[in-house]
Amino acid sequence: MDRIIKGVCFDKKARVSLIDVTEGARKGVQTHDMSPLSAACYARALTVGAYINANLKDKSQSFNLVIDGGGAVGKICIASDSGDLKGFVEEPRAELPLKNGSFDIEGAVGSSGDFVVIKDLGLKEPYVGRSKMVSGNIADDYCEYLLKSEGVHSAVALSEYITKDGVMAAGGIIVEALPDADEEIIFILEDVMSSFTSLSELMTKRSMEDIADFYFGHLKAEIFPAEPISYGCHCDGKIVNIVRSLGKTECEDILSEQGVIEVSCDYCGRKYRFDEAAVKALFKNG
Ligand SMILES: [Zn+2]
Incomplete structure (x- = not known):
């Protein structure tokens, strides 16, 4: 079951979230008949969307995420709908040659446009946050967005494991430093995050709960029970x-x-x- 596990570490000076969107990514691939490359881009955006959604106050609030980097996959749109997540990519059959043996996600997403988050928080006007794309791998782009648009220092790891049989695992880990986190804490967190270069492969072997405990448990952490991630379109x-x-x-x-x-x-x-x-x-x- 797809879920997000939230926690705090270093005596609540940093927030950590572990996100599993494996089933949602599979469902997207089925609905939109995605190529493996489009699926990889979609899975990354879906992970960010699941994180944004899980940080809304309740189902009355909603968001739209639009990643428009100008690459082969076109726009990637993720949104919430009555608490459920949904999304699509403009070009579901995008294909590019492998780059160093891996999907060329940076090429497929592109780095020339904007990363936009619109949140409807029930206020008079929606909140619109926007930043320039910096790499196209979506992790760096969301990190940049959090800093430029919301003033938050973060570390973002997004990962997907896709074989000829489909999406084996997809998800990510997002750490946000809270305002009173000092440099030492940020340094330690960056070091921990560097262990997640192949997070999705790790996800096929260990549960997210295990990963949370193993990598963050010793950092004066408090890990909260998992919250389910649900998908649906109520159009x-x-x-x-x-x-x-x-x-x-x-x-x-x-x-x-x-x-x-x-x-x-x-x-x-x-x-x-x-x-x-x-x-x-x-x-x-x-
Ligand atoms: Zn629909």
Whole structure:
């Protein structure tokens, strides 16, 4: 089961989170028929999304993450929907030659655009945070985002283990230094984080709970019980609103040209068809 394990270490001077999105990444690959390279990019973004989601106050709050680095995979979008996570990549079949024997994620994501997080926290205006992409490996880009946009020093390790049989493991570890963390703490945490160059392979052998205990347990840590990560798209109502927002005249024009209005959801791939009767019902009150 996908989950996030949160903890604090060094007497609450740093926060640590271990995130397992293996099943969610597999589900994305299935829904969108992703190539292994697109799947790798998606898994990394999904890990960051799961982290952002787990730090919202409750299900009434939501976020959108858009990673637009200008690479072969195009935009990567992750969002929450009533507490569930969902996402897609613009180019699910992206392919590039291997780089030093590994997926060329930096090339696929690109490093020329923006990393954007929009949070709806129930306030008048949504919170919009934005930073420039710095590497395209998503881990460095999120680290940069946290520093530039939220003023937080962090270390981010993202990892995926994908074979010809599919996604074996995907997830990450994110550490945030709290404002009163001194340099020594940051130094030790950076050292611990350097052990996670092949985290996803480690995840196939040990549970996240074990990893949390083994690597962070001795750092004056308190590790909290795992929280489940759930996935889903609840687009029914939203699609109706999109069609309604076109306006009656526009809808009737499309109907007379094409006979039916077809809309598909980028996140879950569901297709919606609105025929004459359905459009009439949409506007029956105006
Ligand atoms: Zn949907």
